[in-house]
Structure formats: C-alpha cells, structure tokens
Amino acid sequence: MKAVLVSAGVAPDRLVDLSHDLPAHGVEEAAFLLREMARGFPPDTVHVAVVDPGVGGRRRAVAVVTRAGPLLVGPDNGVLAPLAEELGLSAAFRIEATRLHRPNRIGTTFDGRDVFAPAAALLAQGWDPAELGPPVTPARYVLPSPERTPTGAVGEVLHVDRFGNLITNIPTRWVRAGVSRMTVRFATGSGRELPWVTSYEAIGRGSLGCLGSSFGLVELAVREGRASDRLRARVGSAVGLEWGRTPASTSANAKSARPRKRR
Amino acid sequence: MKAVLVSAGVAPDRLVDLSHDLPAHGVEEAAFLLREMARGFPPDTVHVAVVDPGVGGRRRAVAVVTRAGPLLVGPDNGVLAPLAEELGLSAAFRIEATRLHRPNRIGTTFDGRDVFAPAAALLAQGWDPAELGPPVTPARYVLPSPERTPTGAVGEVLHVDRFGNLITNIPTRWVRAGVSRMTVRFATGSGRELPWVTSYEAIGRGSLGCLGSSFGLVELAVREGRASDRLRARVGSAVGLEWGRTPASTSANAKSARPRKRR
Amino acid sequence: MKAVLVSAGVAPDRLVDLSHDLPAHGVEEAAFLLREMARGFPPDTVHVAVVDPGVGGRRRAVAVVTRAGPLLVGPDNGVLAPLAEELGLSAAFRIEATRLHRPNRIGTTFDGRDVFAPAAALLAQGWDPAELGPPVTPARYVLPSPERTPTGAVGEVLHVDRFGNLITNIPTRWVRAGVSRMTVRFATGSGRELPWVTSYEAIGRGSLGCLGSSFGLVELAVREGRASDRLRARVGSAVGLEWGRTPASTSANAKSARPRKRR
Numbered sequence: 021m022k023a024v025l026v027s028a029g030v031a032p033d034r035l036v037d038l039s040h041d042l043p044a045h046g047v048e049e050a051a052f053l054l055r056e057m058a059r060g061f062p063p064d065t066v067h068v069a070v071v072d073p074g075v076g077g078r079r080r081a082v083a084v085v086t087r088a089g090p091l092l093v094g095p096d097n098g099v100l101a102p103l104a105e106e107l108g109l110s111a112a113f114r115i116e117a118t119r120l121h122r123p124n125r126i127g128t129t130f131d132g133r134d135v136f137a138p139a140a141a142l143l144a145q146g147w148d149p150a151e152l153g154p155p156v157t158p159a160r161y162v163l164p165s166p167e168r169t170p171t172g173a174v175g176e177v178l179h180v181d182r183f184g185n186l187i188t189n190i191p192t193r194w195v196r197a198g199v200s201r202m203t204v205r206f207a208t209g210s211g212r213e214l215p216w217v218t219s220y221e222a223i224g225r226g227s228l229g230c231l232g233s234s235f236g237l238v239e240l241a242v243r244e245g246r247a248s249d250r251l252r253a254r255v256g257s258a259v260g261l262e263w264g265r266t267p268a269s270t271s272a273n274a275k276s277a278r279p280r281k282r283r
Numbered sequence: 284m285k286a287v288l289v290s291a292g293v294a295p296d297r298l299v300d301l302s303h304d305l306p307a308h309g310v311e312e313a314a315f316l317l318r319e320m321a322r323g324f325p326p327d328t329v330h331v332a333v334v335d336p337g338v339g340g341r342r343r344a345v346a347v348v349t350r351a352g353p354l355l356v357g358p359d360n361g362v363l364a365p366l367a368e369e370l371g372l373s374a375a376f377r378i379e380a381t382r383l384h385r386p387n388r389i390g391t392t393f394d395g396r397d398v399f400a401p402a403a404a405l406l407a408q409g410w411d412p413a414e415l416g417p418p419v420t421p422a423r424y425v426l427p428s429p430e431r432t433p434t435g436a437v438g439e440v441l442h443v444d445r446f447g448n449l450i451t452n453i454p455t456r457w458v459r460a461g462v463s464r465m466t467v468r469f470a471t472g473s474g475r476e477l478p479w480v481t482s483y484e485a486i487g488r489g490s491l492g493c494l495g496s497s498f499g500l501v502e503l504a505v506r507e508g509r510a511s512d513r514l515r516a517r518v519g520s521a522v523g524l525e526w527g528r529t530p531a532s533t534s535a536n537a538k539s540a541r542p543r544k545r546r
Numbered sequence: 547m548k549a550v551l552v553s554a555g556v557a558p559d560r561l562v563d564l565s566h567d568l569p570a571h572g573v574e575e576a577a578f579l580l581r582e583m584a585r586g587f588p589p590d591t592v593h594v595a596v597v598d599p600g601v602g603g604r605r606r607a608v609a610v611v612t613r614a615g616p617l618l619v620g621p622d623n624g625v626l627a628p629l630a631e632e633l634g635l636s637a638a639f640r641i642e643a644t645r646l647h648r649p650n651r652i653g654t655t656f657d658g659r660d661v662f663a664p665a666a667a668l669l670a671q672g673w674d675p676a677e678l679g680p681p682v683t684p685a686r687y688v689l690p691s692p693e694r695t696p697t698g699a700v701g702e703v704l705h706v707d708r709f710g711n712l713i714t715n716i717p718t719r720w721v722r723a724g725v726s727r728m729t730v731r732f733a734t735g736s737g738r739e740l741p742w743v744t745s746y747e748a749i750g751r752g753s754l755g756c757l758g759s760s761f762g763l764v765e766l767a768v769r770e771g772r773a774s775d776r777l778r779a780r781v782g783s784a785v786g787l788e789w790g791r792t793p794a795s796t797s798a799n800a801k802s803a804r805p806r807k808r809r
Contacts, residue, residue, distance in 0.1 A: 022299050022301070023320065023321070023322060023323030023324050024323055026299065026323070026324060026325070027323040027324065027325060031296065032296050032297060032298070032299050032559075033295075033296030033557065033558050033559030034558060035299075035558070036548050036552065036558050036561075037300075037563075038548070040304075041566075044445070044446050044507075045507045057549065058549070059549060060549030060550055060552070060553040061549050061552060061553065062552065062553060073483060073484070073506075073507060074482065074483070074484045075482060075483065076481050076482030076483065076484070076485075076494070077481075077482035077483070077484030077485065078484070079484075126455070126495075126497065126498070126499035127455065127494075127495045127496050127497040127498065127499060128481045128482060128494065128495060129482070129483070129494060129495070129496055129497050129502065130496075130497030133497060134497070182570070183570050192652070192653065218602050218603075218654045219600065219601060219602030219603035219654060219655070220599060220600070220601065220602065220603070220655070221599070221600045221602070221603030221604070221605075222602075222603065231602070231653075231654070231655060232652075232653045232654060232655070233653050233655055233656075234652065234653040234655050234656030234659060234660070235652070235653065236652035236653060239655065243599075244570075244571045244599060285562050285564070286583065286584070286585060286586030286587050287586055289562065289586070289587060289588070290586040290587065290588060294559065295559050295560060295561070295562050296558075296559030298562075300563075303567075307708070307709050307770075308770045336746060336747070336769075336770060337745065337746070337747045338745060338746065339744050339745030339746065339747070339748075339757070340744075340745035340746070340747030340748060341747070342747075389718070389758075389760065389761070389762035390718065390757075390758045390759050390760040390761065390762060390765075391744045391745060391757070391758060392745075392746070392757060392758070392759055392760045392765065393759075393760030396760060397760070
C-alpha cells in the first residue's frame with residue numbers, strides 16, 4: 021500500500037500509520053477504534069481502513085465524504101460508519117476499479133493495495149470523489165448502545181486492548197458520583213464486587229478493578245495482568261454494572277442489571 | 284537504524300517502514316516478500332533488508348546496483364537476490380565497514396545499525412556504490428519454481444501471512460479456466476478437494492478454500508481461521524494441486540501431482 | 547498520540563516511531579532501551595516515552611532538559627532516568643495538565659495522549675519547558691551494575707530481545723581476551739560451559755552460546771532459537787559468567803561468581 025501511495029505521488033511525509041495490529045476479521049472493533057484514533061486529524065485527511073474479511077465478494081468499495089472535511093476510503097462493511105456518523109455523512113461513492121487507471125489486478129484478496137490505496141492517492145491529490153464511481157448509500161453500522169438500569173447500566177465489551185483491558189460501551193460519566201465499588205456481571209457467572217478507581221496503581225497487583233478508560237468508557241482491568249483472560253471476555257461480551265441507586269431516585273419495579281445473553 | 288539514518292542526514296520524511304514483523308531467521312520468505320513489497324517504489328529508492336541470521340560470520344555485506352535504478356543494501360545471504368533479479372542486476376560491491384567513517388563497532392550482531400544503515404545513508408546522499416568496497420558477485424538465490432503436471436501443478440509454500448493464509452509459488456494464471464474445485468495435496472496426507480473461489484466470503488466460515496492471492500499466486504485459506512494451523516504447513520512445505528485435464532489435452536503417461544518430499 | 551501531535555502543528559515528517567513493541571509494564575527494560583535507541587538523534591529531538599503502569603496515580607509527569615540538548619517527556623517513574631543521566635540532567639519540570647490548553651480529559655489512563663503528546667508538541671514548537679510547570683527533582687533510576695569477580699563477572703539480564711536473546715549488563719570489554727569458552731550460571735541451576743563466539747553462525751544450530759551484543763554487553767543466544775525459553779530467564783534474572791583468571795592476576799580469597807539470589 022505504501023509503495024502504491026508513494027509511486028502515485030503521495031509524499032512519505034504525508035503518511036501516518038495508525039495501527040497495523042488490529043485483530044484479524046474484527047470489523048466492529050476496528051470501526052470503534054478507527055473513530056477513536058481518527059479524532060484530531062485535520063480536515064484534509066484521507067483515512068484509509070482495511071479490515072476487510074469480505075474482500076473479493078459482494079461488498080462494495082466506497083469513498084465517503086464527510087461534512088467535517090475528512091474523506092474515508094475502505095470496504096463498505098460498516099468499518100467506516102461510526103467515523104462517518106461522527107464527522108457527518110455528506111455523500112458516498114462506489115469506487116470502480118476501472119476508474120483508477122491501474123494495471124490489471126493480479127488477485128482479488130487485497131483491495132487495500134489494489135483499490136483503496138490508489139483511490140486514496142487520487143483523493144489526496146485533489147480528485148473529486150464523484151469521479152471514482154456512482155453515488156451510493158453506504159452500509160450502516162451503529163456501535164451497540166448501553167442502557168441505564170435503576171442501579172447501574174448494561175452494555176458490552178467494544179475493545180480488548182493490547183494489555184488485555186476490556187473497554188465497555190458504558191460511559192464513565194454515567195457512574196454515580198462518589199461510588200467506590202461496583203458489581204460487575206457477565207452473561208454467565210455471578211457478579212463480582214470490584215473497586216472503582218482512577219488509576220491501575222489503586223488496584224492490588226494482579227487484582228481486578230474498574231476505571232474510566234481513555235475512551236471515556238468504563239474499563240475493566242487487572243493490574244499488570246490481562247482482564248480478558250481472567251474474565252474470559254472478548255469483544256461483544258455482554259456486561260452489567262451495578263453501582264447502586266442514587267439516594268434521590270427510587271423505583272419500585274427496577275430492571276435487573278443482568279445483561280441479556282447475546283446472540 | 285533510524286537514529287543512524289537521521290543523524291547521517293537522511294530526513295525522516297524519506298524513510299518508509301515496509302515491515303518489522305518478518306519471521307525471525309526466514310531468509311527465503313523475506314527474499315520473496317522484499318521483492319513483492321519493493322515493487323512500485325521509485326528508481327531513486329535505497330532498499331535496506333536486515334534478515335540476517337549469519338551476522339558477524341562469513342557472509343559479506345553488499346550494495347547492489349540495479350538496472351531499473353533502486354540500490355539494495357543488506358547481507359549477501361540471498362535475501363536481496365530475487366529483487367535484484369527482477370530489477371536487473373547491474374553491479375554489486377562488498378561494503379567494507381572501514382569505509383563508512385563510523386565510530387568503532389561495539390558488537391558483531393547488528394549490522395543493520397552498524398553497516399547497512401550507514402551505507403544506505405551514504406548512498407541516499409549520492410555516494411557512488413563503488414566507494415563502499417570492491418566489486419563482488421552477489422550470492423544467488425532463486426525462489427523455488429513450480430512445475431506443471433498434466434492435471435495441475437506442484438510447488439511449495441513461499442509465505443505464511445499474518446492471517447495464516449498459505450501463499451504457494453503456483454501462478455494463479457496456470458489454473459484452468461472454469462474450474463470450481465481442485466484437489467490439494469501435501470507431501471504427507473491424502474488430498475482434499477477444495478473450492479476454487481474469488482473471495483474468502485465464498486468459503487464456508489471456518490472451512491478451507493483456494494483462491495488467487497494478491498501475489499498472483501494460488502493461496503490456501505481458512506475463512507476467518509488459520510490455514511497454516513489447519514494444514515500444519517509452513518514455508519517450504521511442498522504442495523500439489525490438481526484441477527483436472529484441460530479438455531483439449533490428453534497425455535497417456537501423465538506425471539502424478541503428488542509433490543516430492545522436500546529435503 | 548499522532549493525531550494530537552499532528553493537530554498541534556507537528557509535521558508528520560518530524561515523527562519517528564522508535565518502538566511500539568516494548569513489553570507491557572516493563573519500566574526497567576524500557577529505560578534501558580530508550581537510552582540505547584535514543585543515541586544518535588540530533589540535539590533538537592524531543593523524546594517521548596510512554597511505559598507508564600502508574601498512570602493516573604501519584605507519579606508525576608515530567609519534562610527533562612538535558613545538557614546535550616534533547617528534551618525528554620514522560621512519566622516520572624524512572625523510564626527517562628538512564629537517558630537523562632547519559633545526556634546530562636540539566637533541569638526538570640512537572641507537567642501540569644492545566645497548562646496544556648487541552649480540552650478536559652476524558653480518562654486517567656492514557657497520559658501519552660492527554661499529557662505527554664500535548665507537552666511534546668509545545669516543546670517541539672519552541673515552548674520553554676519551565677512554562678509547563680514548577681521545577682522538580684526527577685525520579686532516579688540507575689540500571690543495575692555488574693560486578694567483576696576474580697574469575698569473571700556477575701550481573702543480570704537487562705533485556706530480552708524479540709528473538710529471545712538475553713542481553714546482560716556485563717560489558718563485552720570485561721571478557722578476558724583470548725577466551726573461547728565461559729561458564730554461565732543462573733541463580734538456580736548449575737553452570738553450563740558455553741562457547742564465546744563472534745557470530746550466531748559459530749554456535750551449533752539450536753545450541754547455546756555467548757557473544758558480544760550490539761549493546762556492547764554480553765549476550766546469551768540460542769542459534770535460531772530462543773535463549774529466554776531454554777534458560778527460563780527474563781529481565782532481572784541474575785547471571786554469573788566465569789572465564790577464568792587472567793594469567794597475571796591471582797587472588798587468595800576470590801569471590802564466587804555465583805550470582806546473588808535476586809529479590
């Protein structure tokens with residue numbers, strides 16, 4: 021991909037590698053991380069995402085125009101959707117390989133090199149996205165939503181980071197102020213009461229704790245260990261948190277915080 | 284290596300990282316990947332390869348001049364040879380450490396930092412390769428050749444990618460047009476009939492299939508799984524493919540497609 | 547972090563990635579590697595290190611000014627200390643998040659993005675480090691010192707590289723000239739006599755040997771294998787080397803080369 025970009029006239033100093041370590045085939049996790057990592061790049065950025073288990077199949081290749089400015093290029097499998105939503109979807113165009121002025125393709129399994137990088141190079145040099153192909157309505161993918169319960173929240177794991185920390189989709193700001201412990205419950209298994217802390221250091225070495233992650237979302241972590249192994253959890257695992265009623269609120273028929281069994 | 288290059292006057296914006304994840308000690312696989320990844324870089328590129336299990340021993344360090352323009356720098360263990368052949372070998376020079384104007388070496392195990400990066404920095408700034416040392420004939424290494432059989436082809440695995448897909452050395456264009464299945468046979472074990480498809484999506488989830496890889500070579504893959512684990516295959520594993528006789532051709536004493544046991 | 551740097555006006559061509567593969571939580575090993583990898587970068591470099599198990603806790607964030615020129619930014623947990631010592635500690639300032647003109651933090655677990663990258667961006671653009679916060683005395687961390695014994699040296703493992711090679715803290719130049727073998731002893735287990743060589747190639751395939759690493763320190767390696775697995779050693783493992791008395795030196799009450807049991 022870099023050779024294609026550089027040989028198409030994109031200077032190496034305009035390339036920024038965001039990640040080469042995303043889990044294979046994890047479209048949902050990549051969609052979340054792309055949205056998070058893309059934040060802060062300037063309006064003239066072209067973001068290219070290649071998490072593409074359906075390459076060569078029926079899924080389209082698309083270029084997405086956003087109201088905030090950045091252009092997004094990748095497979096139309098939802099990986100671009102959360103970022104497009106955040107930046108404001110303005111238009112999208114199917115990328116037709118025949119318009120890329122590239123030599124014949126030699127395979128059907130690496131559109132990153134054969135389709136996305138050539139398209140991104142053209143866009144980076146000022147091509148109008150509408151020249152890549154006809155307008156399309158891009159695939160939708162909405163990250164799973166958490167729900168409040170009378171005593172906490174239910175949600176799921178969006179991301180397992182390289183330390184094995186579990187990042188849920190439950191906003192840190194939902195956690196009741198003043199809480200020092202909360203009960204964490206997975207779909208299977210009973211709840212565990214864990215400390216709610218502001219640093220890994222405040223968790224006993226090798227123990228579990230909850231804290232506000234750098235994504236603004238509740239995180240479960242083992243200090244200097246891997247929460248994903250300890251809790252046998254992964255992307256998509258349902259999780260419930262209970263931090264108790266706020267003193268002001270009382271509700272006779274509160275929903276349980278036990279998460280629904282997922283799929 | 285980057286510190287050496289930058290401190291020798293090579294601007295960071297001229298550095299492009301190709302890969303830091305090559306398998307340790309795999310000279311043959313690296314030789315293949317270097318040739319593939321280098322394609323498309325401009326004629327004034329200096330390619331540096333450091334897959335070098337013989338560092339500190341008898342193997343020489345070389346700078347290779349190609350007819351197409353790029354210069355190649357690395358150990359003379361064959362890792363540069365396939366790329367040199369593709370670009371057209373014009374001349375090669377042994378790199379003598381004493382000509383690099385570097386402080387004394389502090390070890391003998393990292394010529395990437397101590398020899399190749401300094402030499403590449405000089406070449407990137409216009410030094411004549413002949414100033415690095417005397418002319419030499421570089422080590423030859425020819426990637427293993429596939430062979431056609433009356434009903435298919437035999438070859439071997441050149442590369443296991445990070446998804447565990449097996450890239451063989453059998454050209455995709457050899458596969459008979461209109462084929463929808465082929466029999467795959469490893470040196471040990473009986474043949475398996477697998478679908479010949481154009482996308483991972485066309486393989487059942489968790490099942491095996493064959494397709495034309497992005498290298499223009501036949502690839503064996505498990506959809507969202509690891510073919511290398513499933514087939515217990517690795518770089519160098521012999522593989523035979525049978526897609527049947529073309530209707531026009533009949534040959535009484537066809538060679539069997541069972542691959543030779545390797546080494 | 548890259549988004550923060552780029553959006554704060556640092557051109558992508560001024561960013562150099564040193565490593566994204568350091569072992570999690572390994573402050574001591576990272577401190578050693580940062581010192582080694584930073585060598586050779588120009589005086590106007592801002593080095594940023596984010597190995598930070600204490601993030602969000604009591605440890606401070608610091609910017610260190612060195613006499614040699616480079617500025618260092620990171621957690622004040624010792625990771626910067628060996629490099630600061632090598633470059634000459636001139637002054638250090640606590641980084642106060644409120645001075646960074648950043649939007650409110652959304653978590654307490656990723657100061658790389660929220661504190662160190664913004665501070666580094668300001669320093670790269672010419673801010674005076676004293677504007678980041680009050681002067682402080684940075685945390686000290688001295689890499690463990692090896693000791694000579696009458697017949698060799700004792701020390702410990704500083705680094706396990708990606709090949710599983712063990713880099714000790716015993717200087718290669720301490721090894722007696724002319725030695726061809728040495729006895730290697732870990733805290734537990736008896737000694738092994740290993741060849742002292744100048745290349746991996748001089749070790750039998752799959753066997754253990756000792757050589758002078760690229761760090762100028764004695765290294766234990768398995769040729770095309772992993773010494774860390776073979777010897778069950780890791781960072782901090784105590785190691786003793788015996789290469790015998792130099793002919794000139796004799797000492798009646800020599801200390802044993804058996805390493806002390808560590809912590």
